[in-house]
Amino acid sequence: MIAQVKKIQSKEFETLFRDHRKDVFKDDFSYLVRGVLSEQELEKVFSLRINDTKKIHLAAFNDQSEFVGWSWGFQVDNFRYYMCNSAVLEPYRKKGIYTQLLKEHVHEAKNLGFQEVFSRHNASNNSVLIPKLKFGFVIKSLEIDDIFGALVILSYFTNPTRRKIFDMRTGQIKMDAELKEIFQI
Numbered sequence: 001m002i003a004q005v006k007k008i009q010s011k012e013f014e015t016l017f018r019d020h021r022k023d024v025f026k027d028d029f030s031y032l033v034r035g036v037l038s039e040q041e042l043e044k045v046f047s048l049r050i051n052d053t054k055k056i057h058l059a060a061f062n063d064q065s066e067f068v069g070w071s072w073g074f075q076v077d078n079f080r081y082y083m084c085n086s087a088v089l090e091p092y093r094k095k096g097i098y099t100q101l102l103k104e105h106v107h108e109a110k111n112l113g114f115q116e117v118f119s120r121h122n123a124s125n126n127s128v129l130i131p132k133l134k135f136g137f138v139i140k141s142l143e144i145d146d147i148f149g150a151l152v153i154l155s156y157f158t159n160p161t162r163r164k165i166f167d168m169r170t171g172q173i174k175m176d177a178e179l180k181e182i183f184q185i
Contacts (some may be wrong), residue, residue: 009071031182033079033115036161044113048078056081056108060088060097068092071101073109073119081114086128106135110158117158123150131158138166 033048034042049052053075060069069088071112076082088097109117120143121128129152133139137154145151157163165182167173 017026031165033134033162035124036165036182037115041113041115041159045078045115048075048113054081054112056105056112058101058104058108060092060101062092069097069101071105073117075114079115081109081112083109083117083118083119093127098128099135102131102135106158107155115158115162116155118155120145120148120151120153122148123152129154136163138163140169 014064034045037045049148055074056072058071059067060071062068067089069086069092071083071086073081073083073085085100086101086105088101106117117137118140119137121132123142132154135156137156139152140155141153143151143153155166157166161182164173165179168175168179175183
């Protein structure tokens with residue numbers, strides 16, 4: 001038998017997918033993200049599907065209004081935000097400025113509705129890795145890049161249930177009643 005492949009409308013596809021997903025993926029150990037998001041989070045995530053890429057640009061200034069650092073990033077998709085680049089000028093380092101930029105940047109991305117804020121860093125850049133890990137970022141993966149070399153990919157989950165699922169997936173915690181319900185176990 002030769003299958004006929006044809007284009008169908010999104011609504012028809014969604015119905016077919018919804019009706020058959022559980023049968024096809026019955027042994028799959030995944031979950032639907034929308035099942036753990038609040039109505040407000042869902043509304044924000046869906047609003048981020050607009051083709052207008054969201055960007056955040058932050059600048060830090062000292063008490064004399066002198067520029068001392070920056071942080072910027074951009075939307076990757078309607079769930080993930082890439083915190084691309086941050087820096088503090090040499091004389092102002094180790095004074096908590098980077099942590100202030102980090103807090104504000106994550107706050108802004110979360111307010112826009114992003115579920116995950118991620119960043120890529122040189123594997124030995126402890127001046128960035130340590131504050132981000134202390135803030136709640138987790139190591140998600142490693143990457144070898146031809147431009148930057150060995151990179152650590154860090155992610156911050158703005159939804160606490162998604163963070164809990166990540167911790168369970170990595171073996172950090174055991175599955176509890178809430179997670180069993182999500183995974184329908």
